[in-house]
Amino acid sequence: MTEAVASPxxxxxxxxxxxxxxAVLAVALAVPLGLDPQGYPIRVLTxxxxxxxxxxxxxxxxxxxxxxxxxxxxxxxIGAYASTILLRDFGLSPWLGMLAGMALAALAAAxxxxxxxxxxxxxxxxxxxxxxxxxxxxxxxxxxVTGGPVGLSVPFAPDSLWMFQFGAARxxxxxxxxxxxxxxxxxxxxxxxxLGYRLRAIKENADAAEVIGVDxxxxxxxxxxxxxxxxxGLGTVYAQFSYFFDPxxxxxxxxxxxxxxxxxxxGGVGLxxxxxVGAFFIIPxxxxxxxxxxxxxxxxxxxxxxxxLIAVILLKPEGLLALFAALGKRWRERRR
Amino acid sequence: MSAILSxxxxxxxxxxxxxxxxxxxxxxxxxxxxxIGPNGAGKTTLFNLLVGIHKPTAGSIRLDxxxxxxxxxxxxxxxxxxxxxxxxxxxxxxxxxDNVLTGGLLHExxxxxxxxxxxxLDRVGLAGIAHKLAGDLSFPERARVEVARxxxxxxxxxxxxxxxxxxxxxxxxxxxxxxxxxxADGLTLIVVEHHMHAIMTLCDRILVLNFGGLIAEGTxxxxxxxxxxxxxxxxxxxxxxxxxx
Numbered sequence: 396m397t398e399a400v401a402s403p404x405x406x407x408x409x410x411x412x413x414x415x416x417x418a419v420l421a422v423a424l425a426v427p428l429g430l431d432p433q434g435y436p437i438r439v440l441t442x443x444x445x446x447x448x449x450x451x452x453x454x455x456x457x458x459x460x461x462x463x464x465x466x467x468x469x470x471x472x473i474g475a476y477a478s479t480i481l482l483r484d485f486g487l488s489p490w491l492g493m494l495a496g497m498a499l500a501a502l503a504a505a506x507x508x509x510x511x512x513x514x515x516x517x518x519x520x521x522x523x524x525x526x527x528x529x530x531x532x533x534x535x536x537x538x539x540v541t542g543g544p545v546g547l548s549v550p551f552a553p554d555s556l557w558m559f560q561f562g563a564a565r566x567x568x569x570x571x572x573x574x575x576x577x578x579x580x581x582x583x584x585x586x587x588x589x590l591g592y593r594l595r596a597i598k599e600n601a602d603a604a605e606v607i608g609v610d611x612x613x614x615x616x617x618x619x620x621x622x623x624x625x626x627x628g629l630g631t632v633y634a635q636f637s638y639f640f641d642p643x644x645x646x647x648x649x650x651x652x653x654x655x656x657x658x659x660x661x662g663g664v665g666l667x668x669x670x671x672v673g674a675f676f677i678i679p680x681x682x683x684x685x686x687x688x689x690x691x692x693x694x695x696x697x698x699x700x701x702x703x704l705i706a707v708i709l710l711k712p713e714g715l716l717a718l719f720a721a722l723g724k725r726w727r728e729r730r731r
Numbered sequence: 732m733s734a735i736l737s738x739x740x741x742x743x744x745x746x747x748x749x750x751x752x753x754x755x756x757x758x759x760x761x762x763x764x765x766x767i768g769p770n771g772a773g774k775t776t777l778f779n780l781l782v783g784i785h786k787p788t789a790g791s792i793r794l795d796x797x798x799x800x801x802x803x804x805x806x807x808x809x810x811x812x813x814x815x816x817x818x819x820x821x822x823x824x825x826x827x828x829d830n831v832l833t834g835g836l837l838h839e840x841x842x843x844x845x846x847x848x849x850x851x852l853d854r855v856g857l858a859g860i861a862h863k864l865a866g867d868l869s870f871p872e873r874a875r876v877e878v879a880r881x882x883x884x885x886x887x888x889x890x891x892x893x894x895x896x897x898x899x900x901x902x903x904x905x906x907x908x909x910x911x912x913x914x915a916d917g918l919t920l921i922v923v924e925h926h927m928h929a930i931m932t933l934c935d936r937i938l939v940l941n942f943g944g945l946i947a948e949g950t951x952x953x954x955x956x957x958x959x960x961x962x963x964x965x966x967x968x969x970x971x972x973x974x975x976x
Contacts, residue, residue, distance in 0.1 A: 608837030
């Protein structure tokens, strides 16, 4: 009896699901081989993978702990600026610059945690939003270091893995795929481990969690630090891939912070594969709306993009994964 | 017997209201202490002070000789005291097993906590519903899960805040039997309950709280005949006639 109850549930991967994951990974590895290494499709796919990883990093705080951050652009930009400035001024490899950015982001997250983690719901969202905006203002005004509103360009170098620079998009595709797999593994380990249980307890009833011994501040801090650090690392990847960025895009509320949250929420917040599904929906829809409608009327592409998002949220507030599950169930029942 | 818990001059004011006023008592190891009083007497506030949800305005709480007043609830739980919630506070979207397991993480890793949780569910008669969602349970099941989750933290002292409130008489008898087995295993308990039958049959000693202060203390029999208690519950007229009844 005890044995049956004790069998691990969350940690174990169902065989069917393992096969599916392996198949998707194989396809993801093979797809670039059939695409023009310089072309538009592979660039969109690379960006999609990067944003999936960003949504996944956000999911650690927003999904598991239910702390809705609207300031993750702050960490993302710290990563981009740290590695690019160190590369520009000292010729440091962006991989090392990435570590420096991650450390800086961890410091920023720790400093931010002290005043914000006692806040709940909207207040937490607002303070994190302000954090991202403060970072944007600093980057805009501290011109001697950041280059100011003009932005920063990554100094050009010949193809080199050590210098994180490639002429073609294909290597970036594989780096972003690797980043997505890594962040997803981190998310999955947290979710199935002790921290995941603690964060779920906090999400569902913080008082009860404390009374049965969960150090709620510490658990949220751990999640926040991991999430911020990973986001900063992805900021470096973005900088190297895009070669150029400015304060308003890298620290943008709509371009980064809200999009990270949206990707996780639309896919299925708190679910391991939610942000991946969300990114593969949102980024292509956005790109398509831009490409197909940009020439028609000012703002039409943003309007279509917004309408599609609203439709998804109204149709299934729990996200696309829940929608697929419901459709799959209905289909199986009809076949019977 | 040595006191496992010593409360001295414990006071909590909310603005102009003194919810708990200068309360002192000792709790012996293995004792079952009842806490009664009219609605609004300060019973739940006293519990919340003991486990750290509220910080005391003044006073001292010593658990095993160590001062714990003002500590965060998770530190109090680590020190060995936890409570169940009056309006059941389970993790609704988690399974019964995961609810209980989370308590076990205080001292163990996930695998250890899972094994402990499974054993506790077996013991409180919930093994059959381990994989049900907590939000889907009946009242008696919820009460048991609350107790199981608290037990998984391996407490020395467990505070039960009206866990039996929504139970039928038959369910209550079954629950009382469970509490007696916990007691037999050496757990020290403080019980807040409105069902006088439950309190009277379960407790070694009863404290009576009214307007935030202790008005009486004694065995169930002593308390039942105490004029101040009868007055608090029934009014002054009854107390004068009731004392010799």
